[in-house]
Amino acid sequence: MKRIGVVGAGVMGTGLAQDLAQHEFGVTLIDRTEDILAKADEQIRANVRMGRLLGGKQPAFDHELISFTTDYRQLAEADFVIENITEKWDLKKEIYPRIDKICRPDVVFAANTSAISITKLAGLTGRPGQVLGMHFMNPVPMKPTVEVIRGWHTSAETLRTAQELLAGLGKEGIVVADAPGFVSNRVLMLTVNEAIYLVADRVAEAEEIDQIFKSCFGHKMGPLETADLIGLDTILYSVEVLYESFNDSKYRPCPLLKKMVDAGLHGRKSGQGFYTYR
C-alpha cells in the first residue's frame, strides 16, 4: 500500500493524514470545499509543529506526500480508503456508493466511526467483504491503538490488510464485532452519562468524581473532564445513538446533559462545561 485515500478533512482526517505522511504513505485528502482543505492544511502544519514543540523528536514530515483535493475521482489511485466524514448516516450513505464506483475493486474501505454500523455501511457498496471499521483515537499521531470493527461480511483478508496498514503506522488494532458503540463508546458514553447523573443527583461535585477515577483507578482523566474534552454535544449525540440502537432505557441521556447542551455549555471548545476554560 502506497497511497491512502482519506475522505473528510476534519479533526480525525487531518490527524490521520499527518500520521500517514509521517510514516511515508502518500495521502489523498478529500473534502467538499477548497476552504475546508486550506484549513486542514494549516491545521496539519500547526500539529506537526506542536508535536515538535511538545514531543521533541518527531518523524520526518514531507508535506508533498499529501495531496489536497475536492475531486473524488482522484481516489482511483488509492490503495486503501479511510472515511472520516461527520457521524451522520444521511451524509455517509451518499459517500459509499460514490467511492465504490471510483475505487479499484480490490481496495478496502475503512469507516473511521465511533457509532455507525459497519454492516449497514458495507451494504451500501458492492464489496461488503472489504468494508470494516477503524476507530482511530484523537489525536491520531499520539494514539498507538485502534479499535478495529469486523462487520457481518468483513473478510479475514480485509482484516489482515487493515492490520498491515496499522503496522505501517506503528499501531496495533484490536478486533471487535459490529455492535452499537462497539466496545469503547458503549462503555465510555454510559460511564460519562452516569457520572453526569451523579452531579445532577448531588452525590458529588465534578472535581470529586474525576478525582476518584484518577486517584483510585489510575485513569489519566476522569469521566467529566473527558466529556468536556470530547464536547458535551458529541456525548449527547452518542448516548442518543446508543439509546435508539438498543431501545434500552439504560442508555437514556441524563436530563442535565441535555440542559447543558441546550445552554451552549459544550465543554472545552465553548469555554464552559463541567469546568471553566480560558
Added chain:
Amino acid sequence: MDARAEIRGFIAEKFPGVEFADGDDIFALGFATSLFAMQLVMFVEKGFGFEVTNEDLEMANFRSVDAMVALVQRSLAAA
C-alpha cells in the same frame, strides 16, 4: 516594541490574577498547559514578525518570559 512587556501582557491577559516573575517556569507553576505553549509560539510569531525555526521549536524557549525575550532578540537579530 518592548518584547518583555508584550509577552508579560499576553500571559497576564490569559491568566488574570496569576503572579509570576520573568524568570519563572510558567509551566512548572501549573497554570499554563501544553496547549498554551502553542498559543505562545503563535503569539511570538505574529507579534514580532518572524517564524520560529524547527530547531527553536522546543519548550525550553517558551518556559519563561526571560526565555521568550531571548528567543525574540536572537531571532530578530538573525533575520
